[in-house]
Amino acid sequence: MKRTSLWTAYGFLLPALSLLLVFTIFPIFVGAALSFFCYNAVTPPVFVGLGNFKAIFSDHTALIALRNSIFYLAVVPILQLLSILLALLLNEEIKAFRVIRMLFYIPVITSIVVVAVAWKWVLAEDGLLNGALVSLHVVRSPIHWLTDPSLALWSVMMVTLWKGLGYYMVIYLAGLQGIDPQYEEAARLDGAGPISVFRYVTFPLLKPVVAFCTIISSIAAIKVFAEVYVMTSGGPLLSTTTAVYYLYDLFMNRLQLGYASALGVVLAIIIGALSYLNYRFFREGGFESYA
Amino acid sequence: MLKKSFRFLFILVIAAVFVAPFYWLVVTSFAGSGDLYAFPPKLLPGHFTLSNYAQVWSAVPMARFFVNTCIIVFWGTLLTLIISALAGYPLARFDFKGKKVIFFILFATLLLPEEAMMIVNFLTCSRLGLINTYAGVFIPSIGSVFGIFLLRQAYLAIPQELEDAARIDGCSPFFLWWKIMVPLVAPTLATLAVFSFVAYWNSFLWPLIIFKDTNLYPLSVGLTWLSGTFATNFRLVAAGSVLAMVPTLIIFVALQRYFTKGLTAGAIK
Numbered sequence: 001m002k003r004t005s006l007w008t009a010y011g012f013l014l015p016a017l018s019l020l021l022v023f024t025i026f027p028i029f030v031g032a033a034l035s036f037f038c039y040n041a042v043t044p045p046v047f048v049g050l051g052n053f054k055a056i057f058s059d060h061t062a063l064i065a066l067r068n069s070i071f072y073l074a075v076v077p078i079l080q081l082l083s084i085l086l087a088l089l090l091n092e093e094i095k096a097f098r099v100i101r102m103l104f105y106i107p108v109i110t111s112i113v114v115v116a117v118a119w120k121w122v123l124a125e126d127g128l129l130n131g132a133l134v135s136l137h138v139v140r141s142p143i144h145w146l147t148d149p150s151l152a153l154w155s156v157m158m159v160t161l162w163k164g165l166g167y168y169m170v171i172y173l174a175g176l177q178g179i180d181p182q183y184e185e186a187a188r189l190d191g192a193g194p195i196s197v198f199r200y201v202t203f204p205l206l207k208p209v210v211a212f213c214t215i216i217s218s219i220a221a222i223k224v225f226a227e228v229y230v231m232t233s234g235g236p237l238l239s240t241t242t243a244v245y246y247l248y249d250l251f252m253n254r255l256q257l258g259y260a261s262a263l264g265v266v267l268a269i270i271i272g273a274l275s276y277l278n279y280r281f282f283r284e285g286g287f288e289s290y291a
Numbered sequence: 292m293l294k295k296s297f298r299f300l301f302i303l304v305i306a307a308v309f310v311a312p313f314y315w316l317v318v319t320s321f322a323g324s325g326d327l328y329a330f331p332p333k334l335l336p337g338h339f340t341l342s343n344y345a346q347v348w349s350a351v352p353m354a355r356f357f358v359n360t361c362i363i364v365f366w367g368t369l370l371t372l373i374i375s376a377l378a379g380y381p382l383a384r385f386d387f388k389g390k391k392v393i394f395f396i397l398f399a400t401l402l403l404p405e406e407a408m409m410i411v412n413f414l415t416c417s418r419l420g421l422i423n424t425y426a427g428v429f430i431p432s433i434g435s436v437f438g439i440f441l442l443r444q445a446y447l448a449i450p451q452e453l454e455d456a457a458r459i460d461g462c463s464p465f466f467l468w469w470k471i472m473v474p475l476v477a478p479t480l481a482t483l484a485v486f487s488f489v490a491y492w493n494s495f496l497w498p499l500i501i502f503k504d505t506n507l508y509p510l511s512v513g514l515t516w517l518s519g520t521f522a523t524n525f526r527l528v529a530a531g532s533v534l535a536m537v538p539t540l541i542i543f544v545a546l547q548r549y550f551t552k553g554l555t556a557g558a559i560k
Contacts, residue, residue: 023430
């Protein structure tokens with residue numbers, strides 16, 4: 001590689017770096033600073049020290065929102081498991097499979113608003129799902145998918161699951177295709193059944209991909225917003241109020257910018273910790289010990 | 292053979308259940324008045340009609356939403372491509388002071404949630420007069436770390452000899468980049484273009500914050516407004532939803548291979 005003048009290198013980097021400075025790095029530091037202030041965007045900010053953070057831990061809604069967001073992580077293992085199964089089922093170069101793989105990918109490229117609007121009607125009390133369940137005599141009376149506080153968050157998760165399935169399936173398919181068939185062939189010759197081949201050969205080799213997908217989907221789950229905004233507006237009884245939904249509400253409707261920033265800082269810390277845990281968990285017995 | 296056809300049938304059933312909500316959305320958008328929730332659901336609309344589409348087009352500024360979305364997508368995608376193609380080049384091919392620091396910063400920003408930055412970005416945008424403007428939607432996100440890394444990978448794959456030959460011929464660095472390097476990374480630029488297109492077309496939370504004026508709404512925000520306004524007439528909402536998803540569907544079907552390429556670029560080395 002040739003040493004080039006600093007001017008040339010930074011000339012190419014200038015537009016990207018200046019944008020990132022203003023819209024990514026600046027907000028990180030100012031956002032962190034703002035979390036120590038009480039600010040409503042109209043009157044000058046007032047320094048309150050750790051007041052906002054203390055308030056979060058005595059604010060009923062904030063605690064419920066954080067709890068719901070963490071609970072939302074339940075979608076991650078289900079989503080990953082189903083995506084891997086789907087990838088295994090469709091991992092064959094048949095023309096019909098190519099079409100079916102495309103079908104599973106449609107929700108991924110569709111606006112989350114369209115997806116949520118469609119599902120809101122599917123899950124309505126007199127919606128498609130209840131219609132099907134009642135006429136097939138699976139249930140006697142319609143299920144309150146989105147209006148029962150003990151059920152609503154699960155229903156929203158189902159939509160996230162439905163939208164994400166195709167995305168992870170494609171990544172796993174690429175991962176599966178990257179595995180040398182010799183390994184699986186060797187295990188089969190040694191008399192391993194399909195389940196053993198998967199458990200002892202395929203899955204360990206797929207682990208780096210599983211790690212990547214788990215981290216990505218955990219971060220997405222913690223940050224869920226649009227599904228909640230369109231389908232339930234955080235209700236009933238705060239049962240679907242997630243951290244980002246509450247942050248949006250504090251910011252846009254209540255103009256509590258300092259307090260919302262503090263919630264953003266808490267969220268960033270949770271996401272950082274989560275990524276680190278995922279990384280640690282998957283590194284052990286991961287690819288390095290097999291390669 | 293039996294096992295194989297059983298597996299095939301199983302996959303077909305799963306796929307059918309999976310697309311049912313979308314299928315129903317499309318059927319409903321063409322359905323005349325009558326029972327929305329007839330069971331078993333009708334596979335084809337009883338009274339086929341285009342009136343829902345005509346109505347939604349006239350009842351809300353749907354055409355306006357379309358144009359707004361197209362403007363945001365066009366500028367957002369174009370600028371993302373230019374900025375990523377510029378920034379990825381020195382990170383792949385030059386050796387210069389501060390490169391490591393820049394790498395570290397880029398990686399670090401990938402981990403931080405943009406939701407935590409949106410409050411300050413809103414304040415910045417209002418200082419810059421970008422609230423209620425199209426530019427306010429795309430300017431904060433055109434410096435895309437994903438795009439920069441994607442392009443850097445593409446530049447790394449180009450043989451050094453090609454570049455050296457051009458340099459001996461006395462090309463200026465900018466000319467060399469524009470005439471030699473950019474055409475060589477065109478496939479990757481196409482991948483990034485497809486991804487940016489879908490991302491800007493579907494972006495929701497940020498435009499929701501930036502726009503106060505209904506006439507400037509992109510489709511995603513317009514649809515939530517539509518579904519609130521016509522809460523009792525789902526046929527109209529369905530028609531609007533179908534209109535909003537058709538362009539991304541066309542792009543996807545036409546340019547499918549670029550999607551797979553971009554998706555797996557991050558996951559598998």
